[in-house]
Amino acid sequence: MRGKYDEKLEKILCEVQKPARYTGNELNSVHKEKTDGMVSFAFAFPDLYEIGMSHLGMKILYHMLNERSDTVCERVFAPWSDMEQLMQDNDIPLFSLESKTSVREFDIVGFTLQYEMSYSNVVNMLALSRIPLRSRERGDSDPFVCVGGPCAYNCEPLADIIDFAVLGEGEEVNGELIDAYKEWRAEEKPTRESYLERIARIEGVYVPSFYDVEYNADNTVKSITPNRGCAPAKIRKRIIGDLDNVFFPEKLIVPFMDIVHDRIMLEIFRGCIRGCRFCQAGYIYRPVREKSVDRLCEIAANSIAATGYEEMSISSLSTSDYTKLGALVDGLLDITEKKRINLSLPSLRVDNFSMELMEKVQKVKKSGLTFAPEAGTQRLRDVINKNVREEDLVRTAGIAFDGGYNHIKLYFMIGLPTETYDDVAGINDLARKVVDVYYTLPKERRKRGVSITVSTSSFVPKPFTPFQWEPQDRMETLVDKQKFLKEKITTKTISYNWHQSEVSFLEAVFAKGDRRLGEVLISAHEKGCKFDGWNEYFSYEKWMAAFEENNIDPEFYAYRKIPYDEVLPWEHIDVGVTKKFLIKEHERAMEGVTTPSCRENCAGCGAASFGGGVCFE
Amino acid sequence: MSKYRIKFSKTGMGKFISHLDLLRAFNRTVTRAELPVRYTQGFNPHQIVTFALPLSVGVESETEFVDIDFEDGTSFDKILNGLNENFPEDLYAISVSEPVFKAKDIFSAEYSVSIDADFGRSEKKVSDFFAQNEYIVLKKSKKGEKEVNLMDFIYEADVLKENDNRADIRLVLAAGGEKNIKPDLVLGSLESYLTPIKFDLTHIRRTNIFCKIQEKVEIFC
Numbered sequence: 001m002r003g004k005y006d007e008k009l010e011k012i013l014c015e016v017q018k019p020a021r022y023t024g025n026e027l028n029s030v031h032k033e034k035t036d037g038m039v040s041f042a043f044a045f046p047d048l049y050e051i052g053m054s055h056l057g058m059k060i061l062y063h064m065l066n067e068r069s070d071t072v073c074e075r076v077f078a079p080w081s082d083m084e085q086l087m088q089d090n091d092i093p094l095f096s097l098e099s100k101t102s103v104r105e106f107d108i109v110g111f112t113l114q115y116e117m118s119y120s121n122v123v124n125m126l127a128l129s130r131i132p133l134r135s136r137e138r139g140d141s142d143p144f145v146c147v148g149g150p151c152a153y154n155c156e157p158l159a160d161i162i163d164f165a166v167l168g169e170g171e172e173v174n175g176e177l178i179d180a181y182k183e184w185r186a187e188e189k190p191t192r193e194s195y196l197e198r199i200a201r202i203e204g205v206y207v208p209s210f211y212d213v214e215y216n217a218d219n220t221v222k223s224i225t226p227n228r229g230c231a232p233a234k235i236r237k238r239i240i241g242d243l244d245n246v247f248f249p250e251k252l253i254v255p256f257m258d259i260v261h262d263r264i265m266l267e268i269f270r271g272c273i274r275g276c277r278f279c280q281a282g283y284i285y286r287p288v289r290e291k292s293v294d295r296l297c298e299i300a301a302n303s304i305a306a307t308g309y310e311e312m313s314i315s316s317l318s319t320s321d322y323t324k325l326g327a328l329v330d331g332l333l334d335i336t337e338k339k340r341i342n343l344s345l346p347s348l349r350v351d352n353f354s355m356e357l358m359e360k361v362q363k364v365k366k367s368g369l370t371f372a373p374e375a376g377t378q379r380l381r382d383v384i385n386k387n388v389r390e391e392d393l394v395r396t397a398g399i400a401f402d403g404g405y406n407h408i409k410l411y412f413m414i415g416l417p418t419e420t421y422d423d424v425a426g427i428n429d430l431a432r433k434v435v436d437v438y439y440t441l442p443k444e445r446r447k448r449g450v451s452i453t454v455s456t457s458s459f460v461p462k463p464f465t466p467f468q469w470e471p472q473d474r475m476e477t478l479v480d481k482q483k484f485l486k487e488k489i490t491t492k493t494i495s496y497n498w499h500q501s502e503v504s505f506l507e508a509v510f511a512k513g514d515r516r517l518g519e520v521l522i523s524a525h526e527k528g529c530k531f532d533g534w535n536e537y538f539s540y541e542k543w544m545a546a547f548e549e550n551n552i553d554p555e556f557y558a559y560r561k562i563p564y565d566e567v568l569p570w571e572h573i574d575v576g577v578t579k580k581f582l583i584k585e586h587e588r589a590m591e592g593v594t595t596p597s598c599r600e601n602c603a604g605c606g607a608a609s610f611g612g613g614v615c616f617e
Numbered sequence: 618m619s620k621y622r623i624k625f626s627k628t629g630m631g632k633f634i635s636h637l638d639l640l641r642a643f644n645r646t647v648t649r650a651e652l653p654v655r656y657t658q659g660f661n662p663h664q665i666v667t668f669a670l671p672l673s674v675g676v677e678s679e680t681e682f683v684d685i686d687f688e689d690g691t692s693f694d695k696i697l698n699g700l701n702e703n704f705p706e707d708l709y710a711i712s713v714s715e716p717v718f719k720a721k722d723i724f725s726a727e728y729s730v731s732i733d734a735d736f737g738r739s740e741k742k743v744s745d746f747f748a749q750n751e752y753i754v755l756k757k758s759k760k761g762e763k764e765v766n767l768m769d770f771i772y773e774a775d776v777l778k779e780n781d782n783r784a785d786i787r788l789v790l791a792a793g794g795e796k797n798i799k800p801d802l803v804l805g806s807l808e809s810y811l812t813p814i815k816f817d818l819t820h821i822r823r824t825n826i827f828c829k830i831q832e833k834v835e836i837f838c
């Protein structure tokens with residue numbers, strides 16, 4: 001199967017920008033020959049190579065599947081428009097990087113869904129692979145198409161497109177899917193349906209076609225019911241209990257070209273103890289489970305030896321919450337300093353200890369620091385349960401400026417539930433206070449002048465969060481708030497960037513969408529929508545035309561306040577966190593009452609039912 | 618002595634590795650091999666690695682040169698084996714030695730080119746192109762675009778084979794700091810000269826680098 005497109009492909013690679021996106025010859029990439037009896041899995045990332053290769057989860061699953069002697073796993077990325085055009089001109093279908101095999105020839109094609117705005121690329125990549133777009137149109141010569149990753153928890157907008165979804169962490173369940181595939185292939189009369197029936201019994205596997213969705217006259221969901229015995233009423237996500245003993249690749253792929261995160265990423269724990277109420281990651285990955293210092297140092301040393309990377313970064317939702325951070329940083333510095341490897345510690349909380357750590361780690365580069373207060377006033381920070389206090393920020397900014405930093409980035413959201421214009425003005429006030437801190441320093445200490453960057457993103461209500469019932473601000477309101485803030489910011493010291501509100505609107509629609517959006521995705525694809533995360537491609541008009549064509553009002557999904565008793569499109573998905581808990585959290589938010597972190601006081605969210613992690617510390 | 622010269626090849630898919638990416642690949646290979654490399658002083662120390670002559674993306678080569686500073690007394694074999702055990706596919710270290718010539722004395726480079734195309738459809742011949750005394754092209758450089766006579770940059774051109782669907786050519790082109798030309802520009806000009814035919818596939822491989830020492834041309838090493 002290798003080499004089928006080699007000649008044509010070689011020619012177009014000579015013409016395309018950044019051919020290294022498509023060559024697949026990187027160090028530690030796995031090239032295996034597929035022989036009879038083996039299962040082939042195409043791991044597809046619906047974005048460019050340099051984005052997809054920055055994603056740790058993809059690398060873990062790729063190497064894990066390739067560890068199996070009975071499995072070939074190869075990578076597929078979305079080709080950039082120049083490449084797509086050349087592929088079409090030369091009649092080359094979408095292919096895998098390693099063996100340049102047409103994606104359609106694989107047994108299973110798995111897309112990872114990291115953000116809603118990549119859905120149009122999923123559809124486009126299926127089309128480029130010449131795989132029928134709707135699951136019901138696929139036949140025996142087509143692969144099974146599945147999805148995983150954070151957006152898979154509510155993959156209803158893709159329900160008619162995919163064959164199945166994998167909910168939760170993939171290290172165990174992906175192997176089970178391969179085992180089931182081999183058993184199925186040995187069946188007397190294997191049909192697509194019989195494979196799906198087999199895997200619907202595996203915990204964490206969701207087969208959308210095995211559920212009937214009924215709607216009310218007002219377009220809300222009436223019921224979601226399994227239509228066969230093998231399909232459980234609730235599909236429960238999978239997690240890995242013991243992160244120290246789960247597979248982790250020793251030999252990560254090292255790309256030739258510069259990618260977004262071109263470094264070793266050290267995942268120190270999964271989940272987050274904080275429970276910021278807007279943050280989906282804070283709920284879907286519960287409970288928090290840590291890797292031990294010893295295991296992390298072992299992984300770090302092995303990864304450096306196998307890759308030669310000059311940089312290593314800790315990866316977590318909130319680095320400061322790692323219980324033995326001091327010991328970990330000392331252990332890592334022992335390894336990295338000798339080898340001249342830069343260590344970076346993102347996602348630190350604002351406090352003295354973290355400043356000390358930064359001092360230790362970043363001996364040279366002292367330019368920018370990033371903080372995310374998320375909201376401008378204490379009232380609103382209490383609503384969203386973001387426990388950053390103004391005093392903390394002001395004090396840390398002082399330490400930072402005194403220590404030689406002169407640029408601070410502040411991240412905020414606008415459009416949060418209960419937000420008023422006072423809260424928006426509070427963003428400027430807070431930034432001003434940070435600037436003022438700088439000018440309290442004695443003159444001789446302020447050498448280069450100070451600059452503050454304020455960035456606002458727009459709040460997007462997400463499933464499985466306490467704000468899932470909340471409406472998003474209308475685009476006009478968001479634009480108005482951005483304008484209001486821009487006018488408030490009068491000093492040149494503070495610069496302001498904001499997100500396009502149309503994109504945030506579509507994110508909300510697809511995050512909270514139901515099955516009826518599948519046809520919208522296909523219409524949008526037909527109109528040429530792809531790479532929606534890229535300004536040069538995003539076309540709001542095309543999307544609106546796609547909604548109209550299918551008689552669907554997108555505002556229904558984004559702008560409606562949903563009552564607690566309404567059936568949600570993702571009602572049948574169980575992430576461990578209970579609806580009862582989310583309702584309680586929503587009520588507390590409306591009262592402006594904060595909820596302590598898992599380590600201060602367990603709030604009884606339901607994730608303890610997985611039997612491990614922080615709930616039993 | 619701490620500067621070592623490594624002769625290496627870059628073939629297969631390796632021809633798509635850009636110059637910057639190649640530097641990174643060398644840095645990481647040296648780190649993996651745990652070779653005693655020397656770093657620059659200062660805030661942002663990096664390995665001391667210098668390529669003799671950049672190679673265009675899309676061109677293979679069997680004679681590339683890179684100079685790397687290692688601790689004194691590091692054996693040639695240790696470097697050669699360390700690199701080859703740790704290189705990504707498509708890179709291969711051929712030999713390690715002390716540098717003989719300086720990169721600034723590089724004067725020309727030899728390429729072996731083969732082109733698949735429907736040559737039968739053209740009235741003109743490949744050899745006619747190279748027989749011209751003058752062929753004006755727009756040449757890009759850091760300073761901007763300039764019209765030049767392409768033939769001034771082509772020191773030798775032997776058409777080894779020319780039939781209806783294939784041409785094999787040996788070219789020696791100006792290279793180095795003072796005067797240089799990329800093989801793509803030569804082949805692109807050839808293609809427009811032969812209009813209407815289009816090249817299907819071209820293979821370009823660098824086969825030698827020459828330097829000029831006191832008017833004498835020597836193979837770079």
Ligand code: SF4
Pocket residue numbers: 286287288597598599601602603604605606607608614615
């Ligand atoms: S059960 Fe308690 S400790 Fe466990 S994740 Fe939920 S809130 Fe945190």
